[in-house]
Amino acid sequence: MTKYLLAIDQGTTSSRAIVFSGEGQILATSQQEFAQHFPEDGWVEHEPADIWGTVLQTCRDVIAKCGIEAQQIAAIGITNQRETTLVWDRVTGEPLYNAIVWQDRRTAKYCESLKQQELEDFISAKTGLLIDPYFSATKVRWILQQVPGARERAERGELAFGTVDTYLLWHLTGGREHRTDATNASRTLLFNIHSQQWDQELLDLFDIPASMLPQVMDSSDDFGWVDTALLGAAIPVCGVAGDQQAALFGQTCFREGMAKSTYGTGCFLMLNTGLKALKSEHRLLTTVAYRLNGVPTYALEGSIFVAGATIQWLRDGLQLIRGASDAEPLAEQTSLDHGVYLVPAFTGLGAPHWDPNARGAIFGLTRDTGIKEIVTAGLQSVCYQTKDLQKAMESDGVRPVALRVDGGMVVNNWVLSYLADILGATVDRPKIIETTALGVAYLAGLRVGVFDSLESLEKLWQCDRRFEPRMDKARRDGLYDGWKKAVSKVQTN
Incomplete structure (x- = not known):
């Protein structure tokens, strides 16, 4: 059977x-x-x-x-x-x-x-x-x-x-x-x-x-x-x-230094640190990645509270778009130098700031600002927040060279292209983006013998599309500096 x-x-x-x-x-x-x-x-x-x-x-x-x-x-x-x-x-x-x-x-x-x-x-x-x-x-x-x-x-x-x-x-x-x-x-x-x-x-x-x-x-x-x-x-x-953690497992990030970032309601970047519980000096979290046969594998994690929820808010709160899929064509029509920054601190700021009292804001509005600029700024905020996490991990001595991504937002090619540009890193989208569910299917399957080893699971991972950075460093740094200034204006600590 x-x-x-x-x-x-x-x-x-x-x-x-x-x-x-x-x-x-x-x-x-x-x-x-x-x-x-x-x-x-x-x-x-x-x-x-x-x-x-x-x-x-x-x-x-x-x-x-x-x-x-x-x-x-x-x-x-x-x-x-x-x-x-x-x-x-x-x-x-x-x-x-x-x-x-x-x-x-x-x-x-x-x-x-x-x-x-x-x-x-x-x-x-x-x-x-x-x-x-x-x-x-x-x-x-x-x-x-x-x-x-x-x-x-x-x-x-x-x-x-x-x-x-x-x-x-x-x-x-x-x-x-x-x-x-x-x-x-x-x-x-x-x-x-x-x-x-x-x-x-x-x-x-x-x-x-x-x-x-x-x-x-x-x-x-x-x-x-x-x-x-x-x-x-x-x-x-x-x-x-x-x-x-299930998404990390579903992305088969079983080796030390492998990393994944999940874009759902929030955004979570997790890097496998192996058998070492690496302590962050830059307000990232040390957590259990998974535990098999009584042996924990650890990870370093940066948690962002609002990612996909920003697009939900643009759709339901401001009613600027009818559906999440409307955001990509709007971003494609928008110049990257539009000057608008949306800081989605609706319930405070997560890593690496950890400011529960911060609240959201939109900066850089002019008479030229329209729906497409605000929607694009919402998409970019997800990428900038990931950059915040990448910089914190770099300061802790680890850097994911390639990033495996998953979650509902990664169907948006514009976001992943901009993410690769802002990170200056390769971004890989797998064929199966439901990696959270896949991860626990793998864990359950390992227990009952449907799968026999981590190595057999690694062979199942397939890349759907790879996004390479194309933006020059000066432009990347300039855009990111604008983001940092915007965040500093909503911080309370």
Whole structure:
């Protein structure tokens, strides 16, 4: 019987399910968007029922689309928006509060107080992360403090905490399994990336009971079995990774120095540093890239909060374009010297600035400025922010010579051409750009023997198009200097 792999890709704005063949080819996809909730300035929430409901529906849809039986699925992989935080009742599964999304900045003041206590070095030494509202720990603490009765219930062991992968696994297994993988654990601000364990000193600092935490597994492991009633068969979940780590794995960046950049809602540049947890001196993150057979591989990561979300805002907020595909022809008609810079700090600035209080702005407007200049500036902002990350990595002594890219935005040839120009580096787009889902399909497939080694996966990667830099250095530096000046004007720290 032919065996297939099902990847669940639970993202910030939509949930997707993709069925892959045993050769890593996409056979069918199902996707559903869901609502974003912004109760206050800088707050971002999701309804937990939307997360679970869209995942279950897309899984059922994609199996039906393929015309296969659930029994033919060898394993399931789960990849997810990282850091997004849920707390629920262990018995009923009822969430205590909405999911607090990774972009949410409500704990900025508390984070500032931790920095004033000079705790950042202490926390960073253990976790590889910085003190920022982005990560899960301060979100969990907020729920325990703000939801009536939550603290007491947590102390009694009645509550479970999880990132989205854990919440989905809990539901898929009928509440039997409360687990996560090392990549997701490494984004909570509670996990010691060197000892590969939850850290009691950090739990004490954030006042979070250890009883709330999931068991940490390898990224390719036996996570549990899906309840038969949900999809029509008991299917093992054998791969879990946070979305950016999954993309690194899907791009087969298994060798030290290989790098990928994913352009979805945000932008994330990740470089494999091998068995070394390289500490950044320029405010990049040290994180777990993946963990196999108990051995962690590490990565250096730069996180940008707003990339594709800029194009969404131009479409939905300003209504300058009807769809994302309208942006490319507008950019092609626009001179690069239009002088407009759009800094999309809608929820603060991520790496390497880490300024949660910064807000977005558009600079350089004149009477000649029109829709095409503003849209082009939005596309360019994604490239400039990637340049910020590249410069930070260079200062830390590492430089990706070639960059493998993926995510929804990379269908835009203009963006990738400009990205190669601004970085002064080769940019490679693979044939399969759904590398996040592919990565967890690979992880699940490795566990059940569909794939037998990392080397066999490397052979599956194929380049669709290579973009080479054509811009001279003087022009590149001039355009980038304009960006740096624009960013300096919105910074608050």
